Amino acid sequence: MKKQVNKILFISAALVVSLAGCQNSTKVVSTQNSGLTKDTSKFLSQPLVTDIYTADPSAHVFNGKIYIYPSHDIDAGIPENDNGDHFDMRDYHIFSMDSIKGKVTDHGVALSVKDIPWAGRQLWAPDAAFKNGTYYLYFPVKDKKDVFRMGVALSKSPSGPFKAEAKPIEGSFSIDPAVFTDDDGVSYMYFGGIWGGQLQRWKDGQYDANGSKTDSQKEDEPALSAKVAKMSADMLGFDGAVKDVQIVTKEGKLLLTKDHDRRFFEGSWMHKYKGQYYFTYSTGDTHYLASAIGHSPMGPFVYQGTFMNPVQGWTSHHSILEVNKKWYIFYHDTQISNKTHLRNIKVTELVHNDDGTIKLIEPIK
Numbered sequence: 001m002k003k004q005v006n007k008i009l010f011i012s013a014a015l016v017v018s019l020a021g022c023q024n025s026t027k028v029v030s031t032q033n034s035g036l037t038k039d040t041s042k043f044l045s046q047p048l049v050t051d052i053y054t055a056d057p058s059a060h061v062f063n064g065k066i067y068i069y070p071s072h073d074i075d076a077g078i079p080e081n082d083n084g085d086h087f088d089m090r091d092y093h094i095f096s097m098d099s100i101k102g103k104v105t106d107h108g109v110a111l112s113v114k115d116i117p118w119a120g121r122q123l124w125a126p127d128a129a130f131k132n133g134t135y136y137l138y139f140p141v142k143d144k145k146d147v148f149r150m151g152v153a154l155s156k157s158p159s160g161p162f163k164a165e166a167k168p169i170e171g172s173f174s175i176d177p178a179v180f181t182d183d184d185g186v187s188y189m190y191f192g193g194i195w196g197g198q199l200q201r202w203k204d205g206q207y208d209a210n211g212s213k214t215d216s217q218k219e220d221e222p223a224l225s226a227k228v229a230k231m232s233a234d235m236l237g238f239d240g241a242v243k244d245v246q247i248v249t250k251e252g253k254l255l256l257t258k259d260h261d262r263r264f265f266e267g268s269w270m271h272k273y274k275g276q277y278y279f280t281y282s283t284g285d286t287h288y289l290a291s292a293i294g295h296s297p298m299g300p301f302v303y304q305g306t307f308m309n310p311v312q313g314w315t316s317h318h319s320i321l322e323v324n325k326k327w328y329i330f331y332h333d334t335q336i337s338n339k340t341h342l343r344n345i346k347v348t349e350l351v352h353n354d355d356g357t358i359k360l361i362e363p364i365k
């Protein structure tokens with residue numbers, strides 16, 4: 001009998017070792033707020049992860065668990081510039097939590113830039129989706145000509161590891177993919193980002209490598225828009241044309257470039273609340289988070305207002321998620337490092353007002 005137990009123990013240990021060898025390694029990285037030594041009192045909420053730098057959190061519930069798909073910030077020693085070269089990220093880690101206040105598990109490296117056949121550099125803000133038994137990780141990375149494109153990688157597990165497709169998504173460009181799946185099962189990708197995200201360099205489907213580093217529109221012209229495309233049934237490409245995400249005033253006028261506090265800059269997200277489509281985003285070089293509501297996932301969207309004031313740090317990037325009938329915003333700031341490119345992800349509650357606006361969140365007290 002003892003021999004049998006020993007044999008079972010040996011087989012189990014061998015299995016654990018071999019599984020560990022073929023999967024990304026998993027470890028609990030925080031019970032939230034542990035490991036912080038500096039004064040934390042001025043911040044609305046505390047970092048979810050403190051042992052590596054994380055940013056741009058896209059959160060989803062898969063199989064009853066919360067999964068976070070963030071960027072993995074590193075200090076590559078590259079000086080700051082308007083191209084965003086200092087954001088030189090090289091891989092993704094995926095995190096999970098059983099509940100909003102629960103412990104945070106790091107599932108290890110899920111995808112590396114070196115394993116993406118067409119990639120050059122800079123793995124920026126990702127998102128994930130699930131369809132027909134497969135998880136899809138969508139990511140922006142510069143190709144070998146230094147042009148941002150969107151890629152997709154597949155896995156049978158929400159925590160990866162993910163395997164990248166051989167080529168970028170046809171017709172994709174710029175950064176910050178956010179994939180929303182509607183109640184009818186149709187998915188849409190929202191994307192785009194100005195300055196380092198290169199959106200201003202694209203005109204009529206053509207990339208201008210000598211184009212402006214910053215906003216290229218005239219101040220009195222309609223602002224550059226985020227983009228939206230319907231996803232193909234296999235989730236690997238776009239089905240139809242890429243369209244502008246139109247954000248209009250209550251009078252139906254497109255927001256203008258000079259309207260820095262309201263116009264789009266980067267960091268799109270989409271969620272559905274009480275049958276309405278909420279397009280949320282970071283505003284033109286002022287970095288408020290703003291919301292706009294539409295009756296269709298393709299828009300147009302009527303501007304509703306700011307719902308989060310700027311965080312500490314130059315960038316603002318978020319996702320919005322319902323967990324057990326309550327709504328939350330995942331976001332980042334630079335609490336731990338106080339450096340633009342070394343950020344940490346956070347979560348706090350989000351409240352929808354009856355008039356369609358979202359209650360203002362003050363990330364710094």
Ligand code: FUB
Nearest residue numbers: 087124125266267315317
């Ligand atoms: O993380 C790199 C870039 O910074 C993201 O793509 C933007 O949304 C901003 O957060």
